[in-house]
Amino acid sequence: MLQPPRRNSDQPKTAVIGGGIIGLSIAWRLAQCGADVTVFDSGATGHGATHAAAGMLAACAEAEPGEERLIALCREGQARWPAFAAELEEASRLSVDLRREGTLVLAPTADEQARLKHQLEFQHSLDLPVEWISTAELRRREPHVANIAGAVFSPEDHQVDNRKVATALRAAAEAAGAVIREHTPVQEIAIAGGRVSHLVLDDGSRFAADAIVLAAGAWSRSIAGLPAEARVPVRPVKGQMICLQMNAAQPLLNHVVWAPGVYLVPRRDGRLLVGATVEEKGFDTSLTAGGILALLEAAWRVIPAIEELPVAEMWVGHRPGSRDDAPIIGPSLIEGLIYATGHHRNGVLLAPLTADVVARCVLDGTLDPIVRPFGLDRFAAAKAA
Numbered sequence: 001m002l003q004p005p006r007r008n009s010d011q012p013k014t015a016v017i018g019g020g021i022i023g024l025s026i027a028w029r030l031a032q033c034g035a036d037v038t039v040f041d042s043g044a045t046g047h048g049a050t051h052a053a054a055g056m057l058a059a060c061a062e063a064e065p066g067e068e069r070l071i072a073l074c075r076e077g078q079a080r081w082p083a084f085a086a087e088l089e090e091a092s093r094l095s096v097d098l099r100r101e102g103t104l105v106l107a108p109t110a111d112e113q114a115r116l117k118h119q120l121e122f123q124h125s126l127d128l129p130v131e132w133i134s135t136a137e138l139r140r141r142e143p144h145v146a147n148i149a150g151a152v153f154s155p156e157d158h159q160v161d162n163r164k165v166a167t168a169l170r171a172a173a174e175a176a177g178a179v180i181r182e183h184t185p186v187q188e189i190a191i192a193g194g195r196v197s198h199l200v201l202d203d204g205s206r207f208a209a210d211a212i213v214l215a216a217g218a219w220s221r222s223i224a225g226l227p228a229e230a231r232v233p234v235r236p237v238k239g240q241m242i243c244l245q246m247n248a249a250q251p252l253l254n255h256v257v258w259a260p261g262v263y264l265v266p267r268r269d270g271r272l273l274v275g276a277t278v279e280e281k282g283f284d285t286s287l288t289a290g291g292i293l294a295l296l297e298a299a300w301r302v303i304p305a306i307e308e309l310p311v312a313e314m315w316v317g318h319r320p321g322s323r324d325d326a327p328i329i330g331p332s333l334i335e336g337l338i339y340a341t342g343h344h345r346n347g348v349l350l351a352p353l354t355a356d357v358v359a360r361c362v363l364d365g366t367l368d369p370i371v372r373p374f375g376l377d378r379f380a381a382a383k384a385a
């Protein structure tokens with residue numbers, strides 16, 4: 001049994017609001033340093049966007065013009081994953097299934113091929129490791145892909161099993177001494193004299209804290225107590241997903257595959273995730289015929305053999321989207337309140353980096369320059385400009 005480190009009473013008593021991959025990673029890092037840290041989740045840990053995600057660690061294949069700063073952040077986040085996964089597996093003694101086959105982006109039509117080649121030029125201008133591969137090379141890598149003109153191979157865009165990561169993070173955080181309080185919604189962040197004072201919980205009780213990390217994903221805006229200028233502009237971005245069951249011994253796919261309107265993520269146990277819709281429907285949780293039809297049709301166009309696969313599961317998740325769809329990380333106008341939210345499509349990818357940066361910020365007040373462009377103040381500056 002792992003022994004938790006001794007708590008260091010000089011370090012701030014910290015409350016983390018949100019027990020998803022971001023909140024749990026931060027709590028783990030803080031607890032490793034001996035901090036007194038408690039995570040609050042309104043439900044079970046890891047059951048929001050973390051449960052719904054596909055676990056793609058994609059910083060290159062999706063890179064588009066206009067996102068240069070975010071791409072730099074995502075590349076740094078990606079670089080931290082192998083060591084993070086190894087450390088997490090050792091600390092939790094649980095596997096997180098980091099797979100390194102890379103990602104293929106398919107171009108089924110001439111239009112799509114032209115668009116992809118244009119995007120490739122941009123990606124090469126940023127020195128991203130992506131390459132055009134021939135039909136023959138594509139077939140060699142993935143024989144079940146339909147007849148397709150060409151594809152981009154992104155060798156550093158890996159995947160991890162996000163649900164396993166959440167389970168491992170919880171175990172590692174608890175083993176390091178973090179306290180996890182599930183089914184404990186936070187009603188309010190109380191402020192006194194310009195700094196955080198305590199949380200008010202659902203049952204009216206108080207939890208005093210020197211530092212509060214807001215990591216409640218798509219729910220980050222709904223916690224009372226903050227003045228308007230300290231509230232984060234985060235909204236839920238609905239995604240529907242479907243999981244098909246392949247034969248694990250003879251999977252139809254081994255790489256993560258992107259094609260127009262869909263991505264496919266094969267897991268070691270034979271599950272094949274097919275995602276995801278991107279919908280502005282608030283916290284709507286319905287699976288719709290149109291959503292599932294669109295995903296399956298797009299997937300079937302590129303991998304026709306999926307039509308024989310049984311459906312294992314379908315679900316809906318809510319990504320935390322900010323106004324510019326980039327994360328909000330770092331200190332706030334309120335002393336002791338630190339943001340770690342708004343990660344939109346990149347929550348799994350950016351969890352290790354966010355955890356390192358936010359833990360440092362809590363413990364010694366320093367902010368890694370890599371997240372400076374991702375403060376809440378950027379929205380006020382954009383409004384003033």
Ligand code: GLY
Nearest residue numbers: 239275276345346
């Ligand atoms: N990162 C994948 C998604 O948001 O659907």
